[in-house]
Amino acid sequence: MESRFTATHQKLSDDGHESECDKIVKLLDLMIDGEASTEEQSYFNTHIEECVPCFESHQKQKLLKGLVCGHLKRVIVPESLALSIKARIQETV
């Protein structure tokens, strides 16, 4: 039981995971800019459903993009939330 869990965990955080996350990182910009193809979008969405770090970086990128783009008419993210996200990003990096 324990070994099965470990194997799954290693599979996720070791071999395949790294290269998959690499692809996701490259796709991230396309996704944020809305330039990813349908195929790329489904690959991306499938991955972030299972990969918390990629999911979180996608959320951060979306929020940062929203904060950086001054042409948004309404600020969707409360400032306090934005600050706490920035703080979390700094912690992670």
Ligand SMILES: [Zn+2]
């Ligand atoms: Zn990932």
